[in-house]
Amino acid sequence: MRYSRSFIHTQYEVPKEAETPSHVLLLRGSYIYPAAAGIYSLLPLGHRVAEKIKKIIREEMDGIDGLEVTMPVLNPAELWKATKRYFDIGPELFRFRDRRQREFVLAMTHEEIVTDIAKKFLRSYRDLPVMLYQIQTKVRDEARPRAGLLRVREFQMKDGYSFHPDFEDLDRYYPRIYNAYLRIFARCGLNAVPIEADTGIMGGTGSHEFMLESAHGEDQFVVCTQCDYRANTEKAVGLKPAVKDLSANPPAMASVATPGVKTIGDLMEFFQTTEDHFLKTVAYDADGRLVLAVVRGDFNISVTKLANHLKAVHVDLASEDLLERHGLFGGFLSPVGLKDKNLRVVVDTSVGHETLYIAGGNAVDVHLKNVLPGRDFPVTEQVDIAEVRSGDTCAQCASGRLDVRRGIELGHTFKLGTKYTAPDTMDVTFLGADGANHRVVMGCYGIGVERLMASAVEQWHDEAGIIWPVTIAPYQVILSTLxxxxxxxxxxxxxxxxxxxxxxxxxxxxxxxxxxxxxxADLLGIPLRVVVSQRGLKKGTFEVKVRRTGEVFFFGRDEIEAAVARIVADLSPSLDGLPLLPEMG
Structure with a gap:
């Protein structure tokens, strides 16, 4: 392609709305153009990159027996009502009526449609297993679109769905998709870290996220310094050091007036104690029910862990009105002396039974000291609902420390199980070899196409511009005349x-x-720059610069093609050393 005939309009000024390196450089390099907040056109250069990524995805999906389909973005609402997600998902889901007043949604994922297809056609054990995938537009009414292509309202996604006769067959297939994902990311030049993840609104029995470590990532995950434990902070567990200071004859609980003493710092100074001797109680509205969550003062509550334990869809901080209806006061909450005996109280495992704590007094300007769990309030529901902290001991190896890092989610795999095929959802069964009906078991696997593009720029850039991995660059070579x-x-x-x-x-x-x-040339990030100049021609050479390393070479006309081939091969990402899962026959 001749530059003079291309649609490339670079900018030298940093766009005002751009926040992250990928957002800045993709706009400046004429790869994308915003139509509205979180909605982007892919310009010719961006389209070429996206098509390279799709090609890699298709090759890997086809390599594990995936069959490509295309499903509609416009979905009948009754399918989403059957799985309850129509009601469970908040305003992120676009809902509307057509001219005949029939309800529809714009799909943010396609579990409902693909499960409906499976119900129609997967009738016998001979039809299983099968994996269907697509690369299709998704839409979500993102509340705070940001960071260019990293958080958008409309995007292209590879979503795959596998159907199995039982959980054992899903377990056999899962390493194939897991390993294919690692190969996809590696071929795109991305250093993906697979971590254990929360299943979220997708549901199911287990999942993994594939994270790119990045200072601009919105997700947090932990890595053990000693073993192979990796997990999203919403899922991660660490050992919680016990605090044991109980005497043989512990003092009785006492009420203390604390007017004007509200912050944890003020309370520590007032009571002359440390943060781990406090009970932190937070009130939540969980699907319309008031729940008190209690953790030790040196931990924070993980709303995701709490929601999973409660099996609640919507968990929000309780309003003042809701607290008042239960005779409670924000800032002075406590599990002690609750008037409503039906109030659900969930206590974190950090709260020990051999420690005296400071707690709220459930009255304005009142705190309680010498609070002993089990003696002064019942502990009937104690589970892990705390966020892990950097430096916590790893629960898996009991020796390493957990390091909390920021990252960008590149892809997500789920063992959905029977969430979408159960009798109370879409009720999908097949006739087994034994002549009986059995329930279909599912897996689900997603990758955002534009997100991979942006992530590649986040990982590969410098002050001058983008440094594309050669496998997804819009062009491998830029030829310039001087x-x-x-x-x-x-x-x-x-x-x-x-x-x-x-x-x-x-x-x-x-x-x-x-x-x-x-x-x-530097801004566009094309891997190799070849320069033809008057000076070079006098010497009989062409200048070749490697964008990633900055190395400059000079080759004669009879050497240039072999040299380009060699450099392109050297720049191609390696698949060696990937943390692949062992695959079963």
Missing amino acids: GKSPEVDDAADALYEALRTRWEVLYDDRDESPGVKLKD
């Missing part, structure tokens, strides 16, 4: 025709200054 002379133009034209037979080449034939051409 200087204005027929000799330079003729040599460049000939080289362009030779190189384009083997590689995708962007030929910068514009009538621009050398500075503009070289600056644009």
Whole structure:
């Protein structure tokens, strides 16, 4: 492609709305253009990158017996009502009526449609297992779209769904999809870390996220310094050091007036004790029911863990009105002396029974000291609802420390089980070899296409611009002419025709200054830059610069094609050393 005929309009100013490196550089490089907040057009360069990513995805999905389909974005609402997700998902789900007043949704995932297809066609054990996948548009009414392509309202996603005769067959297949995901990310030049994850609104029996460590990521995950434990902070568990200071004859609980003493810092100073001697009680509205969550003062509550334990769909901080209706006061909450005996109290495992605590007094400006769990309030529901902390001891190996890191979620795999095929959802069964009906077991697997594009830029960039991995770059080579002379133009034209037979080449034939051409080449991030100049021609050489390393080489006309082939091969991502799961026959 000749630059003069392409649709590339680079910018040198940083767009005001851009926040992250990928957002800045994809806008400046003319890869994307915003239509509205969280809604982007892929311009020709961005489209080429997306198509490269899709090609890699398709090759890996086809390699594990995936069958590509295309399902509609417009979904009948009755299918989503059958799985209850119509009611469970909040305003993120677009809901509307057509001219005949029939209800529809815009799909953010396609479990309902694909399960409906399975119900129609998967009738016998001979039809199983099967994996259907698509690369399709998804839509969600994201409350706070940000960071360019990392958090959007409309996006392309590869979603795959596997159907199995039983859980054992799903377990046999799962390593194949897990390993295919690792290969996809590696082929895209991304250093993905597989971690244990929460299943969220997808449900199911287990899942993994594939994270790219990044300072601009919205997710947090933990990594053990000693073993292979990796988990999202919403799922992660660590050992909680016990605090044991109970004497043989512990003092009785006592009420203490604390006017004006409200922050944890003020309370520690007032009571002359440490944070781990406090009970932190937070009130939540869980699907319309008031729940008190209690953790030791040096921990924070994980709302996700709490929601999973409660099996609640919506868990929000309780309003003042809800607290008042139960005779409670925000800022002075406590599990002690509750008037409503039906109030659900969930206590974290950090709260020990051999420690005296400070707790709220369930009255304004009152706290309680010498509070002993089990003696002064019943502990009937004690589970892990705390967020892990950096430095906590790993629960898996009991020796390593957990390091909390930020990351971008590249993909997610789920063992859905029978969540969508159960009798109270879409009721999908098949006739087994034994002549009896059995329930279909499902898996679900997603990758965001544009998110991979943005993530590649987050990982591979410098102050000058993007540094594309060669496998997903819009072009492998950018050919630039420096200087204005027929000799330079003729040599460049000939080289362009030779190189384009083997590689995708962007030929910068514009009538621009050398500075503009070289600056644009760095901004666009194409892996190899080949320069034809008057000086080089006098020496009989062409200049080749490797964008990733900055290395510059000079090759003669008879060497240039072999040199480009060698450098492109050297830049190709390696699949060695991936943490693959063992696959079963």
